[in-house]
Amino acid sequence: MVDAPEGIEGQGFFATSLDKVIGMARANSLWPLPFATSCCGIEFMATMGSNYDLARFGSERLSFSPRQADLLMVMGTIAKKMGPVLKQVYDQMAEPKWVIAVGACASSGGIFDTYSVLQGIDRIIPVDVYVPGCPPRPEQIIEGVMKIQDLARKESLRRRNSDEYKKMLESYNIETQ
Amino acid sequence: MSMTELNNENVLQVLNETFGEAILHPETQYGMLSVEIPADRNTEIVGCLKDHKDISMGFLTDVCAVHYPEQKGRELAVVYHLHSWTKNFRMRIKCFLPAEKPEITTMTGLYNSANWMERETFDFYGVQFTGHPDLRRILNMDEMDYHPLLKQYALEDETRDDKDDSFFGR
Numbered sequence: 001m002v003d004a005p006e007g008i009e010g011q012g013f014f015a016t017s018l019d020k021v022i023g024m025a026r027a028n029s030l031w032p033l034p035f036a037t038s039c040c041g042i043e044f045m046a047t048m049g050s051n052y053d054l055a056r057f058g059s060e061r062l063s064f065s066p067r068q069a070d071l072l073m074v075m076g077t078i079a080k081k082m083g084p085v086l087k088q089v090y091d092q093m094a095e096p097k098w099v100i101a102v103g104a105c106a107s108s109g110g111i112f113d114t115y116s117v118l119q120g121i122d123r124i125i126p127v128d129v130y131v132p133g134c135p136p137r138p139e140q141i142i143e144g145v146m147k148i149q150d151l152a153r154k155e156s157l158r159r160r161n162s163d164e165y166k167k168m169l170e171s172y173n174i175e176t177q
Numbered sequence: 178m179s180m181t182e183l184n185n186e187n188v189l190q191v192l193n194e195t196f197g198e199a200i201l202h203p204e205t206q207y208g209m210l211s212v213e214i215p216a217d218r219n220t221e222i223v224g225c226l227k228d229h230k231d232i233s234m235g236f237l238t239d240v241c242a243v244h245y246p247e248q249k250g251r252e253l254a255v256v257y258h259l260h261s262w263t264k265n266f267r268m269r270i271k272c273f274l275p276a277e278k279p280e281i282t283t284m285t286g287l288y289n290s291a292n293w294m295e296r297e298t299f300d301f302y303g304v305q306f307t308g309h310p311d312l313r314r315i316l317n318m319d320e321m322d323y324h325p326l327l328k329q330y331a332l333e334d335e336t337r338d339d340k341d342d343s344f345f346g347r
Contacts, residue, residue, distance in 0.1 A: 114332055119334050
């Protein structure tokens with residue numbers, strides 16, 4: 001069970017702000033889209049397995065359609081040729097959406113400092129949380145998801161309509177919805 | 178001449194008898210015969226090896242290139258690996274091309290497998306295979322404007338900026 005957000009409680013009523021209720025609901029029902037291209041994806045499989053069990057955090061429902069997903073988890077080396085595909089997947093996700101870059105390759109290119117590899121996915125899409133490691137252990141991936149939960153819980157409902165957010169998307173040449 | 182078993186000596190002998198001066202620098206490395214041939218005779222000589230009833234090189238294992246920037250006039254080597262499945266024999270054929278005009282006739286007329294391998298060789302080394310039905314990049318992204326395995330280009334990604342020496346105490 002998730003604790004109720006801060007609010008005023010009395011006999012037969014509970015009052016809080018809509019932001020907090022929606023934040024709580026979003027944070028505990030994130031639908032991840034796993035974009036797994038290499039060994040970090042294998043660690044993610046362990047993360048989803050019964051030992052580590054990401055389902056405990058409300059993320060057991062993986063979505064393989066970007067249109068239904070809230071959280072894009074990029075796990076593995078992204079070749080430059082893969083870049084436009086990743087960007088299209090991000091474009092197809094509906095707001096609100098979050099992105100985790102899992103592992104050194106997704107975060108920075110990792111050991112693949114070479115002409116064919118994208119040197120970090122933040123060159124094409126905005127990233128909310130970076131999980132370091134090569135590959136990171138399941139505990140670290142869970143920590144990353146929990147950071148996203150924090151962001152989702154505390155996010156203002158107007159954030160995605162703000163000029164700041166639109167400017168950020170424009171800096172990535174992403175059309176605002 | 179009829180051969181029951183192929184080996185480096187009798188295949189080289191067939192090549193020397195048939196093509197004479199065109200067979201250059203025969204050598205054996207790790208037990209595999211390797212010869213250089215003139216680049217403008219590649220389909221003729223490989224075609225002969227393929228159709229020869231005793232050799233029948235029916236399989237083109239690999240096409241690749243090597244860049245030797247220090248060899249003026251013959252900077253690019255195109256290497257063909259041939260395999261005779263029926264005779265269990267492998268060999269290697271090299272052609273050298275100048276960097277200014279890296280053109281060689283395609284092998285796609287002889288082997289369908291040459292199609293993608295020649296595209297790969299073009300992609301990474303810029304070798305122009307004349308007569309190839311669809312010579313465009315295969316592995317790198319289409320927007321790439323150079324051939325990355327030529328040695329004048331850096332292997333590392335030029336856009337990477339986190340390798341500041343000060344982070345590593347250098």
